[in-house]
Amino acid sequence: MERPRIHLDVRSLYDQFDQPVTEFDCGEKCRLHNPSGKPFCCDICHAVPVAFSQEWEYLRLQTDLWHLWRGNECPEDESNPDRLRSQTPEHLLLMACKGPAFCERNYRASSCRQFPFFPYITSDDRFIGLSYEWEFESTCWVISHLHSVTAAYRREFIQVYDDLFTRIPNEFDSYAGASEEMRDHFASLRRRIPLLHRNGKDYLLSPQNERLTRVDPLRYPRFGFYRTESGS
Numbered sequence: 001m002e003r004p005r006i007h008l009d010v011r012s013l014y015d016q017f018d019q020p021v022t023e024f025d026c027g028e029k030c031r032l033h034n035p036s037g038k039p040f041c042c043d044i045c046h047a048v049p050v051a052f053s054q055e056w057e058y059l060r061l062q063t064d065l066w067h068l069w070r071g072n073e074c075p076e077d078e079s080n081p082d083r084l085r086s087q088t089p090e091h092l093l094l095m096a097c098k099g100p101a102f103c104e105r106n107y108r109a110s111s112c113r114q115f116p117f118f119p120y121i122t123s124d125d126r127f128i129g130l131s132y133e134w135e136f137e138s139t140c141w142v143i144s145h146l147h148s149v150t151a152a153y154r155r156e157f158i159q160v161y162d163d164l165f166t167r168i169p170n171e172f173d174s175y176a177g178a179s180e181e182m183r184d185h186f187a188s189l190r191r192r193i194p195l196l197h198r199n200g201k202d203y204l205l206s207p208q209n210e211r212l213t214r215v216d217p218l219r220y221p222r223f224g225f226y227r228t229e230s231g232s
């Protein structure tokens with residue numbers, strides 16, 4: 001059965017989701033550690049962006065920055081492209097851009113704007129804040145410096161997803177699934193989940209019972225290249 005068509009004003013979505021994650025270009029921090037010299041989230045060998053079909057319809061008319069992901073953009077990647085396709089929720093399309101040297105800020109996809117975060121949904125279906133794509137713990141500078149995320153970005157993120165969830169139920173379901181997967185993963189590691197709460201405060205969340213413990217964001221753990229770095 002064909003899905004009902006969801007109206008999404010893509011320009012308005014992008015205008016409402018335009019705050020940078022940090023007050024400076026965090027790409028300058030992480031790209032120093034990437035042999036390609038690209039920020040990890042803008043390197044197709046590390047991250048494949050996704051977009052709603054309505055975004056692709058909008059972007060293809062506005063810019064030649066994007067194409068639909070073919071699966072051969074990263075020469076070193078020998079994994080089967082069908083696997084990533086099968087893991088992608090059906091309301092999203094895999095995309096590829098021409099790379100950071102050609103980035104057009106106005107035409108970044110929603111997945112560029114949300115990275116490295118995703119909306120955390122509790123086991124009783126409440127969207128309580130931002131957590132992050134844990135596969136990027138060792139590479140993304142922001143994940144090791146959560147205190148650098150601006151309050152304006154956090155507010156905007158919450159507003160955007162409050163709105164999207166009322167209009168795109170699949171989006172809520174897929175993040176509820178991602179949150180459950182994160183709980184399972186962190187429980188297996190006996191770790192708590194860093195959570196930037198919608199109330200503006202910072203917590204660690206127990207993956208077993210989802211109890212929240214308030215923390216100083218400067219004390220969140222650091223990973224990978226950033227574990228031993230001094231300074232903020």
Ligand code: SF4
Nearest residue numbers: 026030039041140141
């Ligand atoms: S969000 Fe993370 S991976 Fe992307 S540019 Fe910033 S530090 Fe790098």
Ligand code: SF4
Nearest residue numbers: 042097099100103112
């Ligand atoms: S559009 Fe820009 S921000 Fe998005 S992946 Fe490409 S280079 Fe990065």
